[in-house]
Amino acid sequence: MNRAHHTAPLTVLLGDYPHTRPLKDGTVPVDGADCRYPESAPLPPAFARMVRELAYDICEMPMATYLQAKDAGIPVTLLPAVLVGSTHHRSLTRLPEAPQTGPEDLAGRRVGVRSYGQTTGLWVRGWLREEYGVKSGDVTWVTTEDVHVAQYVNPPCVERSRAERVADLLHSHDVSAAVLGPKAIGGQGAGMVPLVADAESAGLAWTERHATIPANHLLVVRDDVLRTRPDAVLAFYRALKQTLADTAGERDDSPAGRAVAAGWSTSLTACLEIAGRYAVEQSLITKPVDVAETEKQTAFLDK
Known part of the structure; x- marks a missing residue:
């Protein structure tokens, strides 16, 4: 391997959060690696580029995309960090003027x-089955975008719409309810009503029952980079841990604030195992990720 390969900058794709900005603006240096931080606004196209083209050395990645990428044999490895996470009982919404519909009423309907x-849909479908007995195949899921992993084929319960936004499906009465991620709730979903009456309490009950918080965005590294440049990956990871520690005071005690963390833990292991089980139930993946093997691959990061 030539020296140029080892001294080349690491390309690291991160979203713009209080806990990533010190890395991106150089406030927290990466001692031992030259990191470059390309921008992608919005973020989702970057996730697709990573799993389809391996476009970055290290990349933020949604939980469901990571699980599907591993299932498809895409050569990426999870780094133990949660960049975005929260509960998702409030993410299942309806129009305020629509007939009052509960989660248990969704079997046979369009969402x-x-x-x-x-990933928000992964978590919503998980608690729908777990708490209300509504399986993913009981609902017709109407989508406005394709999945990030090109190899994946949607199951028969999925229908592609020509609508540009999920909220448009609600306003046109094409669906009875809609799954909206955290950003969408404050944007296109403004004014929508959760189907769960006390969504915050229901979400907290889920976290207490499972002893973890649903992770939305994790972090992955290309397998070849982890293999050939472990010291550079370690340098970046240590800087990330430092940044998360330095910015801890900027996060509140909500599930979203507590979800952000770095390092292998019983909470992260539980989160991955639950997400893997949900993903198998929903035909997103064919078999769960081997969490123990994944942890073994990157255990050196926390030594």
């Missing part, structure tokens, strides 16, 4: 979601 592989 909008950005993509069947969207």
